[in-house]
Amino acid sequence: MKKPYFSLDHLTVGYQGHAVVEDISIELAKGQILTLIGPNGAGKSTILKTIVGQLPVISGEIRIDQKNIADISRSELSRKMAVVLTEKIKTELMTCEEVVATGRFPYTGRFGRLSEDDYRVVEESMELVHVTQIRDKDFMRISDGQRQRVMLARAICQEPDIIILDEPTSFLDVKYKLEFLSVLQKLRSMKDLTVVMSIHELELAERVSDRILCVNGLKIDGYGSAEEIFRPGYITSLFGIHAGSFDESNTSMELKAPDRERQPDLFVLAGAGSARSVYGKLQRENTPFITGILYENDLDYPVASALAAQVISTPAFEPVSEDAMRQAQEAVNSCRKVICCRSEFGSLDTCSEQLLDYARSMNKEIDFLYADRYNGRK
Amino acid sequence: MNTHRKKRSRCIAMLILLAAAALVLLVLNVCIGSINISLAEVLQSISGNGTGTFTQILWSIRLPRALATLILGGALALAGYLLQTFFYNPIAGPFVLGISSGAKMVVAVVMVFLLGRSIRVSSAGMILAAFFGAMISMGCVLLISRKIKGMAMLVVAGVMIGYICSAITDIIVAFADDADIVNLHNWSKGSFSGITWDNILVMAVVVAAAFIVVFLMSKPLSAYRLGEVYAQNLGVNVKLLRIGLVLLSSFLSACVVAFAGPISFVGIATPHLVKKVLNTAEPIWMIPGCFLGGAVFCLFCDLLARTVMAPTELSISTVTAVFGAPVVIWVLISRKRGQA
Numbered sequence: 001m002k003k004p005y006f007s008l009d010h011l012t013v014g015y016q017g018h019a020v021v022e023d024i025s026i027e028l029a030k031g032q033i034l035t036l037i038g039p040n041g042a043g044k045s046t047i048l049k050t051i052v053g054q055l056p057v058i059s060g061e062i063r064i065d066q067k068n069i070a071d072i073s074r075s076e077l078s079r080k081m082a083v084v085l086t087e088k089i090k091t092e093l094m095t096c097e098e099v100v101a102t103g104r105f106p107y108t109g110r111f112g113r114l115s116e117d118d119y120r121v122v123e124e125s126m127e128l129v130h131v132t133q134i135r136d137k138d139f140m141r142i143s144d145g146q147r148q149r150v151m152l153a154r155a156i157c158q159e160p161d162i163i164i165l166d167e168p169t170s171f172l173d174v175k176y177k178l179e180f181l182s183v184l185q186k187l188r189s190m191k192d193l194t195v196v197m198s199i200h201e202l203e204l205a206e207r208v209s210d211r212i213l214c215v216n217g218l219k220i221d222g223y224g225s226a227e228e229i230f231r232p233g234y235i236t237s238l239f240g241i242h243a244g245s246f247d248e249s250n251t252s253m254e255l256k257a258p259d260r261e262r263q264p265d266l267f268v269l270a271g272a273g274s275a276r277s278v279y280g281k282l283q284r285e286n287t288p289f290i291t292g293i294l295y296e297n298d299l300d301y302p303v304a305s306a307l308a309a310q311v312i313s314t315p316a317f318e319p320v321s322e323d324a325m326r327q328a329q330e331a332v333n334s335c336r337k338v339i340c341c342r343s344e345f346g347s348l349d350t351c352s353e354q355l356l357d358y359a360r361s362m363n364k365e366i367d368f369l370y371a372d373r374y375n376g377r378k
Numbered sequence: 379m380n381t382h383r384k385k386r387s388r389c390i391a392m393l394i395l396l397a398a399a400a401l402v403l404l405v406l407n408v409c410i411g412s413i414n415i416s417l418a419e420v421l422q423s424i425s426g427n428g429t430g431t432f433t434q435i436l437w438s439i440r441l442p443r444a445l446a447t448l449i450l451g452g453a454l455a456l457a458g459y460l461l462q463t464f465f466y467n468p469i470a471g472p473f474v475l476g477i478s479s480g481a482k483m484v485v486a487v488v489m490v491f492l493l494g495r496s497i498r499v500s501s502a503g504m505i506l507a508a509f510f511g512a513m514i515s516m517g518c519v520l521l522i523s524r525k526i527k528g529m530a531m532l533v534v535a536g537v538m539i540g541y542i543c544s545a546i547t548d549i550i551v552a553f554a555d556d557a558d559i560v561n562l563h564n565w566s567k568g569s570f571s572g573i574t575w576d577n578i579l580v581m582a583v584v585v586a587a588a589f590i591v592v593f594l595m596s597k598p599l600s601a602y603r604l605g606e607v608y609a610q611n612l613g614v615n616v617k618l619l620r621i622g623l624v625l626l627s628s629f630l631s632a633c634v635v636a637f638a639g640p641i642s643f644v645g646i647a648t649p650h651l652v653k654k655v656l657n658t659a660e661p662i663w664m665i666p667g668c669f670l671g672g673a674v675f676c677l678f679c680d681l682l683a684r685t686v687m688a689p690t691e692l693s694i695s696t697v698t699a700v701f702g703a704p705v706v707i708w709v710l711i712s713r714k715r716g717q718a
Binding site: 052053054074075077078082083085089090092093094099102108112114119136158 | 381466604610611615657658660662
């Protein structure tokens with residue numbers, strides 16, 4: 001591994017000498033992205049506040065380029081590290097451009113006058129996050145999302161080697177969330193920028209992070225690469241999820257399954273991702289159901305496992321076993337009604353078709369989701 | 379790039395305009411009064427060719443008073459600007475936060491105590507006493523500001539501190555000898571009268587020194603506008619800056635109180651008017667702007683105080699309140715609208 005650029009060495013953080021999170025040790029190479037995830041109030045912000053010097057270190061060390069941050073002078077540090085906080089700032093008669101330009105502070109002279117070069121950097125930073133159009137608007141009169149981007153431009157303008165972001169995506173809509181993260185990736189590849197940020201969107205954390213630090217209470221709960229952290233069951237336990245479920249392999253979440261106590265009397269004939277909307281509808285109606293026959297790599301499968309009372313599944317790339325078929329027939333038998341979500345069956349997928357025929361022969365009530373498109377025998 | 383130049387030239391133009399207004403008002407203050415003196419006569423007197431009464435009035439009364447108004451008005455507005463910056467509170471000022479009253483209280487104590495023993499207090503001694511008093515009030519306000527949030531509550535607390543200090547001052551004045559009372563009574567209501575050339579010299583030096591220090595702080599102050607954390611991240615020594623703000627704003631307020639007593643609404647209102655005039659809140663423009671604006675505001679108000687009800691003179695605070703209080707109300711209303 002390259003020499004670490006940013007590291008926390010047995011760092012303990014907290015308020016007024018009381019530890020909130022203890023013994024944090026991480027190492028980041030230049031250009032790596034670290035995200036902090038964890039439940040609300042777990043101490044993510046406390047860690048970030050300590051890194052930026054808003055809170056004093058309780059014990060341990062924060063190092064940049066192998067040097068203890070406490071030994072780096074104010075002015076040197078201000079050229080190395082930039083921050084974007086969640087707290088909204090109030091400005092008076094400041095245009096967005098002026099807010100961005102404050103990032104040049106560490107580079108200007110006694111009275112803070114900007115040179116042509118400084119203005120060029122301001123210009124580039126604004127272009128990078130697409131705020132050039134609103135440069136002359138009052139900072140207090142733009143949307144939260146725009147403000148967030150202006151603050152990012154301000155941080156970029158500081159030309160740091162490392163940037164600390166506290167929940168940078170929270171006010172952004174999906175378009176700007178993606179744009180924001182792609183800007184970070186761009187900066188990383190262009191300028192070898194190291195990023196430390198806390199983030200709430202787990203699906204984004206999983207996609208963008210090189211390292212993930214899981215914060216939950218006094219001890220660090222986990223630290224590693226995205227693959228290591230998003231292993232089955234971990235996120236559910238980290239966040240103590242009760243009212244639903246989280247699927248680590250897809251970083252997708254589902255609400256609580258319909259009442260499993262009640263005997264389901266509905267069979268959903270699913271497959272090829274056709275049944276997800278039906279599952280969702282049944283969840284909203286709190287109607288328990290059985291579903292099948294699903295290959296375990298089917299798009300329907302993770303949703304079905306989260307929501308169905310029973311899933312009749314079969315390993316992928318294998319013929320459907322007789323056992324599974326029998327199970328499915330029994331399930332259909334126990335139900336009053338069948339919802340067929342398929343509009344067609346493939347030539348290698350005869351079992352679903354057989355199951356439909358079986359339901360028909362048992363005189364079950366059958367709803368066709370794609371009645372208009374269904375080209376089979378009704 | 380063009381917009382920066384435009385903004386710069388606008389600010390410079392406005393500062394020149396403010397300076398010109400201050401000069402014109404200074405001349406008017408010198409010329410107008412119970413006896414009107416023409417500009418020609420003023421120029422004659424200044425060049426040393428003046429005659430009798432006019433020269434007398436000019437040199438011993440009008441000119442020192444007008445100059446003191448200019449210097450102290452500027453100091454007061456600057457103190458208000460620093461306090462507003464420090465507390466991130468648009469309705470902060472030396473008077474409403476009780477700092478002027480604290481200074482007044484200690485000055486009254488010192489004066490009564492020393493005058494009773496027939497000891498004359500020097501200008502520097504008065505400033506020191508006032509500064510001590512200002513720091514007492516400032517200390518109280520700082521303690522309270524740690525406990526309460528919200529700009530209105532802070533100001534209410536400051537007003538209460540002001541009342542307590544005024545009450546103590548009244549008690550002290552009640553114990554003083556008759557002759558002293560007359561003196562103290564005028565002064566404790568705030569007035570630019572009775573200023574000597576010695577006073578002028580001291581206040582000019584002291585205020586100029588404070589102004590230069592404040593001006594040198596304009597860059598960190600600029601970063602401080604985004605909040606403490608961002609300022610710190612930009613390499614500002616926030617602790618030092620905050621101490622500087624507390625000391626300088628107290629010192630400037632103390633200076634004014636030592637010579638002219640407590641004067642209301644200049645410190646609170648002027649920065650907002652100047653902000654409107656300059657159309658920016660950048661410290662590098664606001665610092666000279668506030669000084670000039672405060673000078674203009676006070677010269678204008680003192681002119682009215684002397685002339686409107688002549689021969690009776692109004693208290694300066696009466697006039698500053700008439701013009702300053704509406705500004706504060708306007709600030710509050712436009713704030714509310716901004717939030718909605």
